[in-house]
Amino acid sequence: MNDEHDHDHDHDHEHEHEHDHDHDHDGGAGRRMPRRDPRAPRGRVLDAHLHLLDRQVLDREGVPVTTVDDLELDGIEPGARIEPGSPPPTLTAILTGPQLLTRLFGGHAPAARRIAIPWKLVSAVGTTVRLGVDADSLDASWVERWVSRHLIGRIPGGRHDPE
Amino acid sequence: MILSDLLGSDAFDADGRRLGAILDVRLEISGAPAQLLAETVVTGVLVSSHSRFSTWGYERRGEDGPFLIAWLQRWLHRGSFLVAWDDVELVDVGRVVFRAGYEQLDPMLPRAPREA
Amino acid sequence: MKNLFAVALGVLTAIGGFVDIGDLVTNAVVGSRFGLGLAWVVLVGVVGICIYAQMSGRVAAVSGRATFEIIRERLGPRAGLANLAASFLINLLTVTAEVGGVALALQLATSVDPGWWIPVAAFGVWIVIWRARFELLENVTGLLGLTLIVFAVALFMLSPDWGELAGQALQPGPPADEPVATYWFYAVALFGAAMTPYEVFFFSSGAIEEKWTEKDLAKSRLNVLVGFPLGGLLSIAIAGCAAVVLLPAAIDVTSLSQVVLPVAEAGGKIALSFVIVGILAATFGAALETTLSSGYTLAQYFGWSWGKFRKPAKAARFHLSMIVCLLIAVAILATGVDPILVTEYSVVFSAVALPLTYLPILIIANDREYMGDRVNGRGMNFVGQVYLVIILAAALAAIPLLIITGAGA
Numbered sequence: 001m002n003d004e005h006d007h008d009h010d011h012d013h014e015h016e017h018e019h020d021h022d023h024d025h026d027g028g029a030g031r032r033m034p035r036r037d038p039r040a041p042r043g044r045v046l047d048a049h050l051h052l053l054d055r056q057v058l059d060r061e062g063v064p065v066t067t068v069d070d071l072e073l074d075g076i077e078p079g080a081r082i083e084p085g086s087p088p089p090t091l092t093a094i095l096t097g098p099q100l101l102t103r104l105f106g107g108h109a110p111a112a113r114r115i116a117i118p119w120k121l122v123s124a125v126g127t128t129v130r131l132g133v134d135a136d137s138l139d140a141s142w143v144e145r146w147v148s149r150h151l152i153g154r155i156p157g158g159r160h161d162p163e
Numbered sequence: 164m165i166l167s168d169l170l171g172s173d174a175f176d177a178d179g180r181r182l183g184a185i186l187d188v189r190l191e192i193s194g195a196p197a198q199l200l201a202e203t204v205v206t207g208v209l210v211s212s213h214s215r216f217s218t219w220g221y222e223r224r225g226e227d228g229p230f231l232i233a234w235l236q237r238w239l240h241r242g243s244f245l246v247a248w249d250d251v252e253l254v255d256v257g258r259v260v261f262r263a264g265y266e267q268l269d270p271m272l273p274r275a276p277r278e279a
Numbered sequence: 280m281k282n283l284f285a286v287a288l289g290v291l292t293a294i295g296g297f298v299d300i301g302d303l304v305t306n307a308v309v310g311s312r313f314g315l316g317l318a319w320v321v322l323v324g325v326v327g328i329c330i331y332a333q334m335s336g337r338v339a340a341v342s343g344r345a346t347f348e349i350i351r352e353r354l355g356p357r358a359g360l361a362n363l364a365a366s367f368l369i370n371l372l373t374v375t376a377e378v379g380g381v382a383l384a385l386q387l388a389t390s391v392d393p394g395w396w397i398p399v400a401a402f403g404v405w406i407v408i409w410r411a412r413f414e415l416l417e418n419v420t421g422l423l424g425l426t427l428i429v430f431a432v433a434l435f436m437l438s439p440d441w442g443e444l445a446g447q448a449l450q451p452g453p454p455a456d457e458p459v460a461t462y463w464f465y466a467v468a469l470f471g472a473a474m475t476p477y478e479v480f481f482f483s484s485g486a487i488e489e490k491w492t493e494k495d496l497a498k499s500r501l502n503v504l505v506g507f508p509l510g511g512l513l514s515i516a517i518a519g520c521a522a523v524v525l526l527p528a529a530i531d532v533t534s535l536s537q538v539v540l541p542v543a544e545a546g547g548k549i550a551l552s553f554v555i556v557g558i559l560a561a562t563f564g565a566a567l568e569t570t571l572s573s574g575y576t577l578a579q580y581f582g583w584s585w586g587k588f589r590k591p592a593k594a595a596r597f598h599l600s601m602i603v604c605l606l607i608a609v610a611i612l613a614t615g616v617d618p619i620l621v622t623e624y625s626v627v628f629s630a631v632a633l634p635l636t637y638l639p640i641l642i643i644a645n646d647r648e649y650m651g652d653r654v655n656g657r658g659m660n661f662v663g664q665v666y667l668v669i670i671l672a673a674a675l676a677a678i679p680l681l682i683i684t685g686a687g688a
Contacts, residue, residue, distance in 0.1 A: 049188070
């Protein structure tokens with residue numbers, strides 16, 4: 001079971017050019033060989049689709065709230081030229097609810113119908129997205145609360161631990 | 164703007180030549196400190212010349228298992244590159260344009276820390 | 280006894296996968312038509328489900344993520360939804376069949392018409408899911424299901440011609456009077472029955488219900504290595520009994536009473552009562568497994584709160600979806616459909632749905648972000664990829680074979 005240790009284990013940014021010699025650059029003039037991003041990362045680096053989309057969102061107690069159905073980015077004006085040196089866009093919210101339908105079937109959900117969890121409530125990002133608040137304080141969990149209050153909580157034994 | 168509107172958009176250089184499709188958006192948790200986590204800012208976009216689809220990231224992680232899938236994914240995304248956000252000139256519906264003299268960077272991710 | 284309970288999850292998962300109502304009948308049908316000529320498929324299936332369950336159990340223990348969360352995360356919402364639809368349909372058909380199966384087993388025990396037992400069986404399944412702790416549920420059904428070992432005992436008591444049985448098993452291929460396509464149809468059905476996705480959904484979610492961590496990896500391996508081979512052994516024993524008693528008598532298996540006929544012949548009333556208890560526990564266990572799997576898959580795809588370790592009110596949509604599933608199952612059975620026929624189709628469809636549930640686990644088992652140093656070794660990846668090819672081949676062949684052979688008729 002130990003053979004996973006002898007290859008690629010201590011992979012870090014210094015060794016990465018070993019991996020890109022098979023990249024094929026078929027562009028014309030003006031294209032250069034890719035090099036590493038010259039700016040050293042100043043914090044955890046994430047790729048939005050790879051590391052965040054469709055991941056589980058857990059509340060402060062570890063209770064599942066929803067999945068990351070989409071993300072809202074602030075600071076991008078569609079169609080407007082970006083002035084050099086302007087501040088970069090920021091991640092402002094996790095979107096859920098109707099946003100899953102638009103990702104499934106295309107189209108746009110009206111902004112008013114979106115259910116958003118503000119990104120500032122996120123306390124940690126790993127294989128899941130952890131929030132620093134309780135699920136019950138969020139709009140995103142109203143369906144769960146409704147079903148719990150009006151259906152499941154009314155069946156005898158629904159509010160007790162299993163035996 | 165919504166992330167999924169950006170993903171899959173066509174990427175063009177300043178001369179209007181199509182370079183590929185936006186595969187992903189690179190983020191960094193490094194902005195102004197906030198209550199729980201520092202602000203998360205966009206630092207770049209990833210472009211793939213050959214395929215719009217990837218959620219597995221073999222082309223930007225050092226991982227190589229299982230071999231068959233890693234090989235197929237690397238081939239699908241051969242020549243994908245990262246463009247720093249500073250080199251992005253314009254974002255429109257289904258279209259991203261880079262500045263003249265933009266630079267193609269290595270898309271490789273630094274090794275992620277494992278969540279405890 | 281404590282060690283026995285430690286593998287209860289694996290045993291229950293395997294019993295629900297290998298000897299649930301559909302498999303009990305399919306195994307007997309196969310035995311009565313092909314002897315042990317398809318035993319090799321069970322072997323291939325057992326190894327496959329061991330690999331699959333071992334990877335998903337390891338992912339669940341190390342990363343805390345259950346299988347359908349992984350499927351949604353790797354495949355994205357669209358392919359994930361297609362997978363959910365297929366898996367959920369298979370689950371629902373199997374829940375229907377198992378509730379019907381519990382009713383048939385109760386009929387075998389009491390001679391009361393199964394129509395009366397259907398609502399009782401569905402209510403029984405619900406009340407256990409609603410009130411019983413996960414450990415209690417898996418220990419009781421897993422342990423009682425073990426009485427099905429009586430099939431293996433019966434095979435010995437029938438003192439068959441072992442040389443002939445070994446000959447059937449070692450010279451695979453269709454008998455002269457069966458078409459080649461039918462032989463392969465049953466091969467795919469047996470493979471699909473061994474590697475049903477709901478087993479893995481249940482096993483990985485069960486690992487989280489039992490709060491396994493990285494320390495429990497040895498336990499996970501033990502569960503896999505005891506449970507699934509045991510399931511495979513029972514499955515071959517049932518086929519063996521049928522091959523010895525029913526094949527020479529040219530009896531076509533169409534009902535549960537024919538499945539237990541060889542056991543009654545070998546061991547009389549005592550063996551028969553054992554086998555009825557075993558079938559009751561196995562179908563009831565399978566009903567629990569598939570009902571819970573329906574809830575697990577839906578909740579994990581949409582990110583709802585789930586788990587029997589929570590109060591029902593704290594996993595409301597999870598419990599609601601299982602109640603709805605059981606109601607639909609009763610409604611389907613009320614139309615008078617034969618539950619055994621239902622599972623024959625559902626195992627074939629599981630073979631079709633399998634590649635898209637297997638692939639994400641194979642990928643995540645290699646992902647250091649999830650697994651740290653517990654990623655697949657080279658050997659595991661090699662067999663994992665061999666099975667990816669086998670699974671793809673079975674999935675592609677399943678529907679054409681179903682049509683050509685008219686479901687193996």
